[in-house]
Amino acid sequence: MSSICAVLAKEETLQEDQRKPTFDFKSYMLQKANSVNKALDAAVSLKEPAKIHESMRYSLLAGGKRVRPVLCLAACDLVGGSESMALPAACAVEMIHTMSLMHDDLPCMDNDDLRRGKPTNHIVFGEDVAVLAGDALLSFAFEHVAVSTIHVSPLRIVRAIGELAKAIGAEGLVAGQVVDICSEGLSEVGLEQLEFIHVHKTAKLLEGAVVLGAILGGGTDEEVEKLRKYAITPSHANLFASCCLPKGLISSFLNLSWARWAAITNRPLLETLKQLIGEPSMRF
Template sequence: MVLATEMGSSQPESSFDLSTYLVKRKEAIEVALDSALPVIYPETIYEAMRYSLLAGGKRLRPILCLASCELAGGTISMAMPTACALEMIHTMSLIHDDLPAMDNDDYRRGQLTNHKVYGENIAVLAGDGLLSYAFEFVATKTENVPPQQVLQVIAHLARAVGAAGLVSGQVVDMESEGKTDVSLETLNYIHAHKTGALLEASVVCGAILAGASAADLQRLYRFAQNIGLAFQIVDDILDITATQEELGKTAGKDVQAGKVTYPSLWGIEESRRQALQLVDDAKAQLAVFGSKAIPLLAIADFITSRSN
């Protein structure tokens, strides 16, 4: 994958070490996730939930939540329950997406998918359990945040993951498989909902917890919309160019499933250019925040330079 710097995109201040930042945030999130979900009776369902929740990954969504909360003047502790909930919801979507009735994949994050280990019935229930627990976790574990802001976060998450968000994106994605006349508008709709809605919620919910103004929430919303679409374009490119070992899941699945992708419409080089333009547009939304936005700016560049 071509790095953003090679394509002319500006980088945040050199004194900021994104790699160290991502590692430290991910470590804190892993600890929080591990303690959030103990194994109790019946052990099978909790083990299945933990199997996928603790399987690794970039933890990009919770990291975005923490970063946006700090940008808006909040703290990591204020945002950590919502950050964990976002990862629970994301994990649910992966478990369900991998099922034979959906995208039918055998590997996720470098290990067997949930249904390959626990069976389809337990995998469905593990996803259901993570989804419902995510909302309980936000409601009962968030501290030092006004109740109205916690309620606003819960409502925002529910919309992002429901029929107005992730679910509708998945439906249109499945209905579009095998069709050769899928338009760019339809493709944008799929990914703005299936991928973008939860990424957008990750950024906006962190800022809501910190009490950000309506104007700042709009800036962060536009930022997140752009990086969400850029993230999916890069995913489509990597499905063609990366190996299974790099991706941690089966490569070439989009072509096998007969899906229209951004590279199939634009080609790989134009897709890269479009992703970088989206990231530049996203970063422009944060200019008003000055140095406080450096972590989010660096994460935006990371989206187009990642290899998995």
């Protein structure tokens, strides 16, 4: 009797597998980015004082591929969490990414007039408001995770907030920016220093996005740490792809990280993440 049940169960599983639609990377990306866009629009609504909220919304809703928040949602999905658990954190990561671009574009930093084909924030709202709107987005990112995260234990929320802050601060994103500034004008910048800049300026927040998703989605400590390792390597490799390594080296670097990643899971979401990071159009 038990063997008949086992056979039936196996058949049922097979049928289920056959019914499963082929995973469509592009529609997954679009659907998740759409959720993020709606959530960002609702989270930073237009209220008083109007000028600061207009400035925050101008840069936050100016498009962008939403790679970081989608990575956050995908990692949450991967460990078995639901979208709502990680959506505020996904938005927070995008708020922080936007804030870093706004401050990076300032005349005292990169002095950029255009961002995503539009005038930069300080060109439209003035330098003073651009500085303040960045500060407001940074603090609101933490408020949003603390206040709007649902169906997650406070212990996990506190842990996620600690990880998010670490990804941005003087040992994260800001560290990369400041070493970048200090390297300007130098006749030679070593590979080690270049690596430090890229890892901190970009990879740390990508790592943070993945780790936050895994923590909030209920991942075990082992899953969180495996995902952290995964996040570091390909995002790191992808950075090199866009700046300094010859093509051959990049692909072997990427393959190494996919091999590690494949050892963690063989679920369809692997394809998402692989494509998300590997696709040239999805460069960070």
